[in-house]
Amino acid sequence: MIMEQPKVTLAGIEAQIVEWLETQPGGANETFIAEMLRTVIRLTRDGTSRGDLKILNRALKELRYAFRIFAPYRSVRKVSIFGSTRIAEDDPYYLLAKNLGRGLAEAGFMIITGAGPGIMQAGHEGAGREKSFGVNIRLPFTQKANRFIQDDPKLMTFHFFFTRKLMFVKGADAFIFFPGGYGTQDELVEVLTLAQTGKSQLVPIILMDLPGNSYWGEWEGFVRRAILSRGYISEEELSLFKVINDVDAAVGEIKSFYRNYHSYRFVRHNLVIRLNHPPSPTLIDHLNREFHDILSDGKVRQTELLPDESDEPDTLHLHRLLVHFNRQDFARLRQMIDVINQED
Structure with a gap:
């Protein structure tokens, strides 16, 4: 016999919402949570159809569950x-x-x-x-x-x-x-x-x-x-x-x-490429000569950790290249990663 799940109502979870608001310490993700809640409120004001709400509800539940399963294996x-x-x-x-x-x-x-x-x-x-x-x-x-x-x-x-x-x-x-x-x-x-x-x-x-x-x-x-x-x-x-x-x-x-290349991240208008090993001057010069066509400004150069990257503690120890990438030629960026990995 399949047991029916109890029906969830706004009145039924009011106490949970109040408790959550009172106990949340804030933090880096508070803005995202607030935006999600505001979006939910706007959905009700928009008169969103039941069918569309069912899509959003199921998608959110599926992703929440999947994120939780993958989280312990993030590294x-x-x-x-x-x-x-x-x-x-x-x-x-x-x-x-x-x-x-x-x-x-x-x-x-x-x-x-x-x-x-x-x-x-x-x-x-x-x-x-x-x-x-x-x-x-x-x-x-x-x-x-x-x-x-x-x-x-x-x-x-x-x-x-x-x-x-x-x-x-x-x-x-x-x-x-x-x-x-x-x-x-x-x-x-x-x-x-x-x-x-x-x-x-x-x-x-x-x-x-x-x-x-x-x-x-x-x-x-x-x-x-x-x-x-x-x-x-x-x-x-x-x-x-x-x-x-x-x-x-x-x-x-x-x-x-992944021998030398680790990952990359866009920080404002720049691309930061993280490396497992320090880049040599020879490698940096090679990248500037061979990939000048995908640089929107300046040259590839070594950089220290940027302040905006502090939210990724697992990458703080890595070496970095700063690239003024044009955000268009990603296949050429893929070729750049291959060259980075060729360095001894």
């Missing part, structure tokens, strides 16, 4: 893996994905998959339950979580694709795509678009194939013939992804991306 780098649900367990792609999951876990990464069968299950089987997150989707036909993530506390089930996609992207330090259908193509194009437009952090985007197979080779050929040739993307934007057919090479690609 662990994660890799999102995508691919077909229709891959059988005896398929060579399944073995490739399982070996990749194992290799990533052994290298210290956790993995995120859609929690279903096929490639998603293979990734979880290889990485193991302790190193896995599952972001399942509730569909008209049941997509049951695979046995390697079922009942794990790091398994989440979403109603909306857009909240699920947000968690795939927000939590990932790299993306790996195996062959798949419409869903895989949708996720790949969105990840590439976010990277191209700077709406997400630049991270490795790997298209994984079997040796001798041409799924991603044919896909890249289509991109070159139908999109690049018409000027819809630039040659540099092809560097946002890489086709790889070896597990060690894929793991190595991700590890090398």
Whole structure:
């Protein structure tokens, strides 16, 4: 028998609201909380429809829950893996994905998959339950979580694709795509678009194939013939992804991306690139010569911690470059990160 949840009313939570207001000490996030509450009040004044309120309510609850699940693992780098649900367990792609999951876990990464069968299950089987997150989707036909993530506390089930996609992207330090259908193509194009437009952090985007197979080779050929040739993307934007057919090479690609580069953040009008090692004068000179086309003003230079970065304590010890980036050529910025990682 399914027990009904008690109905929540404004009168019923009035005491909770008053207690919260009286006990909150303020702090850095107070403004955001106040803006969210003001938005809720405005929704009632706008006469927002019940259907729209249900969308907002469910999306907020899904994201709150997902943020809570991911929060304890904030400092662990994660890799999102995508691919077909229709891959059988005896398929060579399944073995490739399982070996990749194992290799990533052994290298210290956790993995995120859609929690279903096929490639998603293979990734979880290889990485193991302790190193896995599952972001399942509730569909008209049941997509049951695979046995390697079922009942794990790091398994989440979403109603909306857009909240699920947000968690795939927000939590990932790299993306790996195996062959798949419409869903895989949708996720790949969105990840590439976010990277191209700077709406997400630049991270490795790997298209994984079997040796001798041409799924991603044919896909890249289509991109070159139908999109690049018409000027819809630039040659540099092809560097946002890489086709790889070896597990060690894929793991190595991700590890090398974070060998010196750590992360970046926009501070006012400037881009701050955080590094694991101090940049040499030779590297800085190289960056200024090779990437002058993406500088809106001045030159790349070393900088100390900026005051606006004090809200990220895990990055305070890192070295920094200050870049007057034009906020347009993100594919070239991706190439700059590759050069940064080449320094001995």
